Amino acid sequence: MRTGDQSQTTRAADHLPGRILTLLLLLLLAGFVAGCRGEGRSGGDEHEHGHEHGEESGHDEHGHGSGEDEHGHGEEGEDEHEHGEHGHGEGAEHIDEATLAPAAIERYGLRMEVARKQALNDSVTAPARVSYDRDRLAHVGSPVPGRVVELKVQLGDRVQPGDVVLIVESPQFGEAQNDFRSRRAAVDAARSAYERSKTLLERSQGIALGEVQKREVELRVAETEAQAAESKLRLLGFDSAQIAGLLKSGETTSRYPIRSPLGGTVVKRHAMLGELVGPEHESLLIIADTGTLWVLADVPEGRLKDVVVGSSARVKVPAAPGEPYEGVVTVIDPALDRATRTAEVRIEVKDLRGRLKPEMFAEATIFPPAGAAEEVLAVPSEAVQTVEGSPAVFVPVEGEANTFAKRPVRVGPAVGGMVPVLSGLEEGERYVAAGTFILKAELGKAGAAHEH
Template identity: 30%
Template sequence: MSEKTPFDTSLSSSKQWIAAAVMAAAGVAGGAYLLRGPGTVAAAPAAAAAGHGDAPSHQDGEHHGEAAAKTGAKAGADAHQEADQHGDGEHHDNKTDASSKDAHGNAAGGHAEGEEAGEGLVKLSAAQAKAAGVVVDQAGPASIQKQVLLPGEIRFDEDRTAHVVPRVAGVVASVHAQLGEQVAKGQLLAVIQSPAVSDQRSELQTAQRRLAFAKSSYEREKQLWQERISAEQDYQAARQALQEAEIAVANAAQKLSAIGAGVAGASRYELRAPLAGMVVEKHLTVGESVTDSTASFTVSDLRSVWAEISVAAPQLPDVRMGAPVVVRATAFDSEAEGRIAYVGALIGAQTRTAPARVALANPQGVWRPGLFVDVAVLAGESPVPIAVDAKAIQRPDGKESVVFVPAEGGYRAQVVELGATDGKTTEVTSGLQAGQRYVKQGSFMLRAELGKASAEHAH
């Protein structure tokens, strides 16, 4: 075996370094591919080709360069295969993410559908519904009464109201009735000292004394005439004087009676209630001077009042004497039934309306004079295919009308469209079918529970 020269040794060492450099470049290219992804798959073969291009510059090292190129190409192929596997994994991950996203979306959609299905549902068991007073009925055909709605005002029943005046001039000595007091017929209201009453009583007393004298004179002249002592002419004169005295007494008594004063009492004039009722106005105080036309008291029997309404000309055919009406207060929840008692024959020149009146019984005193009311005149009836009780209709949002219907687990708010109504029964034009069950009583409680559930869901 021959000994190698230093040149051969140096050449061999240089070729080894070149091969090592090519292999390192291939490794770097493969790592870069792994980091950058499938878009750089040609980097490793390019690096290997570059290494292979450097090899011919070295002498006697072609086989080493070819070996290194083969090694770099193999490494590049391995790197490419690994990158393909990594890319498949990434695609797989993307597909998995998409599947997960789709599954999440489907889950979210299912949740939304569940919320929509539960929206408007009030969960309530049968026992809870019974305890809450929920009553279920069936929607069906009914008759809706045609109504003419008119504005009105409660007034005193003038047939049972008295405006008390003294009818004589004088000074108030005492007042015995107060505002708002219930008084009986003939009860003392006030006492007035009146000179006019004193003069009338004096006149009566004078007439009574003249009557007594005329009566005694007549008896004496009659006896004398019967005994033929006195002439008949004297007897007739005594008789005429007696008759005139009787007329004078009757006239004085009638004057006192006309002003409501008694026979006795000097100048005392008593003001008494002409009927039983409440003192609704009082204008007297002790020491006040009054005349014969001073409004002193107003006494009204409020057990009966009038609802006065104004009827426009187009509505007059529907407002007839005896027509039934429903009167509803505008300030609070109260209503009463009555009939048209009077319709005016003339239309006002300024208002272009005719007055009408409804007599209302008022035993509890609910209808106070001055209260504004709505008067619904029932003018006829019309049948409808589907109707519900008016109390079953609720408006949770203040806009849409709903009716609660039985549903699985409770009661659901069903949106409906309404037609004619008479205050008791309301027509349903859409949203319910004939024979469908609905909550007739207890819908207000269900509305409150629905609002509570909506508030909790919002938070």
């Protein structure tokens, strides 16, 4: 071998390890890249395979679990039925029905009624207050000056017409009786003198006509004065029998009895024992017939056209809960209150239970006269619920106890708490008139469960 060739061979041998190393590195890098790509494809295949397997497994498990679910929902549905809720497996055909337990029906106040036609009159509701019937109210005072010496009644006592309620010691009362007696005696004397003068004149026994006429005038004056004295006694409460008794017995008294002018209850007593009283003083007692009261309603001027004398009314008093009071409109104030723009409407009510007190707040509903509106099928406002944006009522499901179905209806504007039903409900059908809000809530829960 030549020296040049040997040298080249030697240099080639020197570079061989480096080339081998480089080649090995390239091979390792290529293998790494290929491995990553293989793993990516393998992962994607496994993912797709897993997805398909999952779906198949899921369907199988669902199919297997469906029986368990149906069984489970059957038990759960039975429990939920006791609580008034829908089971998830009831089916789409029952989504518009709700079943409640008897306890829930009682708790939520569900009430059934029969659909009937009735006249819908636009009633007027207005704030009101209770007042005494001023036609049956008496302010009792003393027509004579004097001192209260005896009180016969207490606050709240019942009295009858003519009962003595208090006694006043009054010298003027005694003087009035004496004055009357003397005036009547003067009449008797004047009449006797006149009759005697007439007899003498007729017999021409020395009496002039002028003297007879004078005695006649004196008689007429005496009679007038006696009549005035009697009128004064009558103003003090004397009747014909008492006046006759006074003339017969001649006995007078300074103790003046004050009597009740009507039957009722003593609702105020201002008099005090020993108090000086007289015509100029305020009333000593107030007696009212509390069996009949007034309810004064403030009706807006825009609704006065719907109120007439004789209209029936219903009055609710929050402080006296229970059955409302029925009454009749008796007076409509012809003038408006300038500040409130309302007119006072007087409603007369009977309070046989004695629960109403003057100045109690009330709410009066005044109904238009009968026959003012045509009869239509109508239900209470609370019977109609808006379900999924449309009005509906609830009717009992035949053959299923305590189960109620939603019934879509077409309705008109509410009038006086009643809603006219134009279609969807027939006259004579039973429907839920109260407590429908719980049925709407049950349908909402059932719908949410069905979608889930």
